[in-house]
Amino acid sequence: MKRLLGLCLIGYFLCMPCLLPAQDRLPLGSHPPALAFDHFPNRLFAFVWRNWNLIGVEKMASLLDCESWQVRDVAQAMGLQEAKPLYASYQKQLYITLLRRNWHLLPYDQLMEVTGMSENEMEFALKEDDFLFHKFGRLKPKVDRLRYSLPSASEWERAAAIYAAVDAHLTGPLPEDPRFSFIDQLAKTESIGPQMDRTDPDKTGLRFIYSYFGVFGDPLLDPESDPFPDGLLQKLAERGVNGVWLHVVLNQLAPEGEIFPEFGDQSDIRLKNLQKIARRAQKYGISIYLYINEPRAMPARFFASRPEMAGISKQGLTTLCTSNEQVRDWISHSLTHVFEQVPELGGVFTITASENLTNCASHGGREACPRCSKRSYADIIAEVNQVIAEGIHRANPDARVIAWDWGWHGHGPALDVIEKLPTDVALMSVSEWGLPIDRGGISTQVSEYSLSAVGPGPRAITHWAAAKMRGLETVAKVQFNNSWELSALPWLPVMDLVARHAANLAGTRLDGYMLSWTLGSYPSPNLEIARKFSQNPNSTVEQVLDELAWERYGRQAVPLIRESWTAFSEAFREFPYHQQVVYLAPQQYGPSNLLYLKPTGYAASMVGFPYDDLGSWSGPYPEEVLVSQFEKVALGWKKGLNLFQQALRIPGGGTQKAQLAEDLILAKAAYLHFLSVAQQGRFILLRKQWRTNPNPFVYRQLRKLLEMEIHSAVELHALAQADSRIGFEASNQYYYLPQDLLEKVINCEYLLGELVKQAEGKLGEHGGAMGQ
Structure with a gap:
């Protein structure tokens, strides 16, 4: 399905006077209760995490009706580092990303504050900007205005646990390619x-x-x-x-x-x-x-x-x-x-x-x-x-x-x-x-x-x-x-x-x-x-293909590169193709898509919010078949990665070796996207069993999948930090940012703890033993 491009501002439409209040003019759809992101101490912490270094501390404080130092306290409690906003030059490239990450956190009036959009601009964007409201599920989750309130002692403790959990999975500072830096790189002319x-x-x-x-x-x-x-x-x-x-x-x-x-x-x-x-x-x-x-x-x-x-x-x-x-x-x-x-x-x-x-x-x-x-x-x-x-x-x-x-x-x-x-x-x-x-x-x-x-x-x-x-x-x-x-x-x-x-x-x-x-x-x-x-x-x-491999990576690398390209191609032919799958499954978001122990009840939307709607992801495929096909794609892609990495070990250096290393980042990122869809689908299938027939086997498999998703999120975080192109597409802007992959770590660590609690209730003394 072709998508309409851009925020095509029809002058006549935008110039009409505002005759209706915002709550009547902006679309609501079924307006269900917003999701609660329980892996954060409360909605305030989720908001600060998702908007840190995107809109600035002063703007967040103004929106929350508090002081800047109070916002910084919340951020520092979770281990977020103070820095200037990284996206000041590209705000027009970011508003869809901002809307998406705050869709369940803020009402319309605060979304307009975050994005700097007027009511007319918000209304028009949701209707005309690549069918944005459709991408968001044709509904606006119901949520009250967010205001700062002093966190409780237990909430500060949970924030400290987030700090510790993230710190435990990051081995050290990573080189960072600032978001949108690819624009500056592509804009430069080359004399040689x-x-x-x-x-x-x-x-x-x-x-x-x-x-x-x-x-x-x-x-x-x-x-x-x-x-x-x-x-x-x-x-x-x-x-x-x-x-x-x-x-x-x-x-x-x-x-x-x-x-x-x-x-x-x-x-x-x-x-x-x-x-x-x-x-x-x-x-x-x-x-x-x-x-x-x-x-x-x-x-x-x-x-x-x-x-x-x-x-x-x-x-x-x-x-x-x-x-x-x-x-x-x-x-x-x-x-x-x-x-x-x-x-x-x-x-x-x-x-x-x-x-x-x-x-x-x-x-x-x-x-x-x-x-x-x-x-x-x-x-x-x-x-x-x-x-x-x-x-x-x-x-x-x-x-x-x-x-x-x-x-x-x-x-x-x-x-x-x-x-x-x-x-x-x-x-x-x-x-x-x-x-x-x-x-x-x-x-x-x-x-x-x-x-x-x-x-x-x-x-x-x-x-x-x-x-x-x-x-x-x-x-x-x-x-x-x-x-x-x-x-x-x-x-x-x-x-x-x-x-x-x-x-x-x-x-x-x-x-x-x-x-x-x-x-x-x-x-x-x-x-x-x-x-x-x-x-x-x-x-x-x-x-x-022989000529391209030679030009891009050097003569010695040609056999391995050609084998890897064939492996990638054969793996991709296993993709469970259907219009519903390509639009609704979470391959655009990969490990950044959150998991839930209880079904959210939200339906997946077109390249907007996959949620946990495995039934819609699958289209004409039985759910088990969809998951199995993504597992086949990931397994075959891994074979291609191994060959690509062998080529990187061929002696020599120069620009061709550097190009090979850069391209390997993208190939690894693709693998993690496909693998994560398989892992998420398998988790949801097992979640159904866990809710209807809990047993030690299902418990152990759920834990293993959560740990695997943590690993995938950490791996993709490192790659995304190194390459600002990862996660970006022009009509959807950034599907996810490196910070979202760390949120997935927080999400999975929280679910591991909750799973232990559920096991203790459902499996009795066995649950306590398995939670050790």
């Missing part, structure tokens, strides 16, 4: 390095990608939030990338006009900044492409003076009906204006049936529109693409217009739409969708981005063939770095899978590739594979 490969898209095909750290909000109005600094552009160009894409909202770029006077506020500033980025990108042989998902639905009040433009309504929004001539004219001429003002743009790609409500057919509800109900689905979808193409080509006949078939007919066959597309657009399809797969004896098919399944699949092949019959160019949407199977790392070393996919596509005579959605945009060795096949489509998988 490989020759820049300025690929000509007319000769080698389009290769376009997103920014690895695309800033949310309104980057075209905030030039300091540059998603494509020179260093990143240089590194992408060196790996064969010749296009990058940005998410925009057309009513922010369109000029003010008589039809929609609400639109266009500060559009001239945005267009000037867009032109600056586009001109700078051209120095590296890269063109800017805009993501067009239009026309955006608007609140019902928008149509009070223009009811003839209103289409269907859903969840408080109403479409600008594209069967209305004035709406089509606005779309077309707005895009003409954009491409006249920024002629350096390379083009656009469109999505006309996304989760975001746009045209009246975008969600399949055209029957409710008096105009669109008389037209076919294909007519409406094709016409929107035609209107967009006409507007762009009026200004720049050479600009590319790529129509993505995402969501057409519910991701099913859409030959009727392709038949009606204008001939001056290209058709893009997700390569791997529709592939039949069997994992753990469960048959399913790919319906979400996948790295473990090698495309192309039947839907893309059929659609590309239909497009070629009509003379349209064809583009493949792929994920070569990562996918929602594990997006918390910049790239996965499953090179055999990437190379086989690239080799398969090289024989299909495609005209280009979209190399990533918002995830998977790092300038990685995986992109080198795509570059090599674009330069020589007749290459073999063995030739490309």
